[in-house]
Amino acid sequence: MSPPPLAGYTIGVTAARRADELGALLERRGATVLYGPAIRIVPLADDTELLTATRSLLTEPPDIVVATTGIGFRGWVEAAEGWGLGEDLHAALEAATVLTRGPKAKGAVRAAGLVERWAPESESSAEVLDHLLATGVSGRRIAVQLHGEPLPDFVDALRGAGADVLEIPVYRWTAPADPAPLDRLLDAVLAGQVDALTFTSAPAAASVLRAAERRERLAELVDVLRCKVLVTCVGPITAGPLTRVGVPVVQPARARIGSLVRELAVALPARAxxxxxxxxxxxxxxxxxxxxxxxxxxxxxxxxxxxxxxxxxxxxxxxxxxxxxxxxxxxxxxxxxxxxxxxxxxxxxxxxxxxxxxxxxxxxxxxxxxxxx
Structure with a gap:
C-alpha cells in the first residue's frame, strides 16, 4: 500500500481551539504534528467587554444583528444566560432582523429559537456587507458579532453609510499564557524542521508574527515562510496578517478545517x-x-x-x-x-x-x- 499523503512531513498547528481535532486529521494522513498555540481564548463568562456590549444592546436594541460564527453566537447566548440576561437578549434578538454569515451561524441562531432573515451563498462577510449596503442602513442600529478579531473594513463601511454599529466582541483572544510551545514551534520553523504551518484564525497569524518580532527574528521568519514553508489558512480573513507582509498562502475553497487538511494533502506532495x-x-x-x-x-x-x-x-x-x-x-x-x-x-x-x-x-x-x- 502507498503511504498516506502527508507521511514524512512535519506540520505546525498554531490553533488554540480545535487544535486536537486538526492535529488528529493531519496525523490520520500520516503527518508529524508540532503544536504551538499562538493565542488564548478569553472565557466568555469572564469577558467584561462582552458584558458591556450586551448591556448596551439591551439598553438600545438593534434593528439588525449579524451573526458571523456558530460557536461565537452560542457562546454569547450562554454567557448572557449566566449573567441573568438570557431572556432579555433573546427578546432583543427576536425583534431584530437577523443575518447569518454561514450555515454554522444559521444553525446556532435556530438552536436559540430565532429565525434568520437572510444568509449569503458565499458564506463571506463581503457578501453580507454588500447586501446590507444595497438594502440601506442609514439611521439603523446594527449589532455585528465579531469572530475573533475586529472587522474594520466591514464596520467602517456600515458607519460610512450612516449606520450606528455596535460591535459584539464574542470569542476574544489574547496572547498565550505560556509562550514556550509557540517559541519551540517557531524555532523548528526557522531551523527548517517544519514543512507546513497551519492557521485557523487571523489573531493566531498576527500573534505568530508578533512573537517573531519580539525575538527580533521577524524578517527571518517571513523569508522562511515565503520561500520554504507551505503556509495554509482556513480562509481569506485568517490569511490577512500574513498576506500583508508578503507571505503566500494556500486556502481551501470552503473555510472548514477538514477542507484545510484535504488541501494540504494535495499541496504538500505536489511540492515534492x-x-x-x-x-x-x-x-x-x-x-x-x-x-x-x-x-x-x-x-x-x-x-x-x-x-x-x-x-x-x-x-x-x-x-x-x-x-x-x-x-x-x-x-x-x-x-x-x-x-x-x-x-x-x-x-x-x-x-x-x-x-x-x-x-x-x-x-x-x-x-x-x-x-x-
Missing part, C-alpha cells in the same frame, strides 16, 4: 522533488524519502545532502560543496571536514536502504546514480 537514481524512483518529502513507494525516514543532515544531490541530478558534487551544505544546515561558522561529509553520506545510504543510489566518484565527490540516457 522526484528523481531517478539507479533503478529506483525517489520522492523527497520533509524528513523522509519515498524509495519506490516505500517511506524511508532520513535524518536532517543526510537529508540536506540528499536535497543538494537531487537539485543537480547526476552531477558530481565535490566534498567541499557538500561540506558547505552541512555547514549551512547546522548553522556552524567553521568549515565542515571531509570526514563529516563521508559520515553524512554513509548515514544517507543506510536511511535509503541501498548503497547504490548515491555513488562515490573517486577523488571528486558524490552523485545520485542517475541513469545515463
Amino acid at each position: 522533488v522526484r528523481v531517478r537514481a539507479g533503478t529506483s524512483t525517489l520522492e523527497l518529502r520533509g524528513q523522509a524519502a519515498l524509495v519506490d513507494g516505500e517511506l524511508r525516514p532520513v535524518p536532517p543532515a543526510p537529508m540536506a545532502v540528499l536535497r543538494a544531490l537531487a537539485a543537480s541530478p547526476g552531477a558530481t558534487l565535490p566534498r567541499p560543496v557538500l561540506g558547505a551544505v552541512l555547514r549551512r544546515h547546522s548553522g556552524r561558522e567553521d568549515a565542515v571536514d571531509e570526514h563529516a561529509v563521508e559520515t553524512a553520506v554513509g548515514r544517507l545510504r543506510s536511511a535509503l536502504g541501498s548503497t547504490a543510489l548515491v555513488q562515490t566518484v573517486v577523488k571528486r565527490g558524490y552523485r545520485l546514480a542517475v541513469p545515463v540516457s
Whole structure:
C-alpha cells in the first residue's frame, strides 16, 4: 500500500481551539504534528467587554444583528444566560432582523429559537456587507458579532453609510499564557524542521508574527515562510496578517478545517522533488524519502545532502560543496571536514536502504546514480 499523503512531513498547528481535532486529521494522513498555540481564548463568562456590549444592546436594541460564527453566537447566548440576561437578549434578538454569515451561524441562531432573515451563498462577510449596503442602513442600529478579531473594513463601511454599529466582541483572544510551545514551534520553523504551518484564525497569524518580532527574528521568519514553508489558512480573513507582509498562502475553497487538511494533502506532495537514481524512483518529502513507494525516514543532515544531490541530478558534487551544505544546515561558522561529509553520506545510504543510489566518484565527490540516457 502507498503511504498516506502527508507521511514524512512535519506540520505546525498554531490553533488554540480545535487544535486536537486538526492535529488528529493531519496525523490520520500520516503527518508529524508540532503544536504551538499562538493565542488564548478569553472565557466568555469572564469577558467584561462582552458584558458591556450586551448591556448596551439591551439598553438600545438593534434593528439588525449579524451573526458571523456558530460557536461565537452560542457562546454569547450562554454567557448572557449566566449573567441573568438570557431572556432579555433573546427578546432583543427576536425583534431584530437577523443575518447569518454561514450555515454554522444559521444553525446556532435556530438552536436559540430565532429565525434568520437572510444568509449569503458565499458564506463571506463581503457578501453580507454588500447586501446590507444595497438594502440601506442609514439611521439603523446594527449589532455585528465579531469572530475573533475586529472587522474594520466591514464596520467602517456600515458607519460610512450612516449606520450606528455596535460591535459584539464574542470569542476574544489574547496572547498565550505560556509562550514556550509557540517559541519551540517557531524555532523548528526557522531551523527548517517544519514543512507546513497551519492557521485557523487571523489573531493566531498576527500573534505568530508578533512573537517573531519580539525575538527580533521577524524578517527571518517571513523569508522562511515565503520561500520554504507551505503556509495554509482556513480562509481569506485568517490569511490577512500574513498576506500583508508578503507571505503566500494556500486556502481551501470552503473555510472548514477538514477542507484545510484535504488541501494540504494535495499541496504538500505536489511540492515534492522526484528523481531517478539507479533503478529506483525517489520522492523527497520533509524528513523522509519515498524509495519506490516505500517511506524511508532520513535524518536532517543526510537529508540536506540528499536535497543538494537531487537539485543537480547526476552531477558530481565535490566534498567541499557538500561540506558547505552541512555547514549551512547546522548553522556552524567553521568549515565542515571531509570526514563529516563521508559520515553524512554513509548515514544517507543506510536511511535509503541501498548503497547504490548515491555513488562515490573517486577523488571528486558524490552523485545520485542517475541513469545515463
